[in-house]
Ligand SMILES: Nc1ncnc2c1ncn2[C@@H]1O[C@H](COP(=O)(O)OP(=O)(O)O)[C@@H](O)[C@H]1O
């Protein structure tokens with residue numbers, strides 16, 4: 001390969017998805033890729049859903065408090081409108097966006113933009129979350145990251161909700177969710193069922 005074309009500065013349009021449970025390092029990985037693109041003097045724009053006000057209204061912030069400025073938007077169509085003259089688009093908490101995000105990412109990539117999307121692959125019930133599964137299907141590259149199961153130390157695969165709330169969207173962190181492996185998640189759901197019976 002021509003070495004001049006091998007670096008960060010010369011990448012064709014593509015979709016990269018970073019997915020996994022809570023605390024798996026999705027946001028850290030997104031910020032790492034975006035900051036490298038900024039070092040390569042690329043024009044970078046970062047979006048997050050406006051409803052995600054957990055650590056900051058306007059920044060994307062990881063659990064370790066690494067951060068990068070972002071533009072909060074209410075709908076996926078705004079991402080398309082705000083991405084002219086941009087080389088790299090980053091999107092965090094993509095599970096909260098509408099299904100239109102899939103076509104938006106495709107259109108951006110087809111225009112030559114590198115799109116990096118981070119989001120939860122599953123909700124607290126273990127069900128695929130929002131547009132993430134479809135984005136994985138059309139992505140050029142999918143990176144599945146893993147937290148550590150807080151009960152046994154194995155690789156976690158899902159986020160167990162610790163509080164009694166059936167709504168799919170509920171912002172939170174360690175007090176509300178714990179990352180668990182398959183075995184510990186199955187046991188935790190059994191325990192939750194038994195707790196419900198005694199109340
Ligand atoms: N159980 C855990 N397993 C792995 N990392 C954890 C855990 N609990 C807290 N963390 C912290 O979370 C950080 C990852 O945060 P972040 O990138 O915001 O994750 P995500 O976006 O996937 O929720 C890790 O670097 C680590 O310091």
Ligand SMILES: Cc1cn([C@H]2C[C@H](O)[C@@H](COP(=O)(O)O)O2)c(=O)[nH]c1=O
Nearest residue numbers: 021022023123124159168169170171172
């Ligand atoms: C599992 C699950 C999570 N959420 C919320 C909780 C957090 O605010 C975000 C995920 O953030 P992270 O960067 O991946 O840690 O999503 C939710 O609303 N519903 C769920 O089922």
Ligand SMILES: [Zn+2]
Nearest residue numbers: 149152181184
């Ligand atoms: Zn476990």
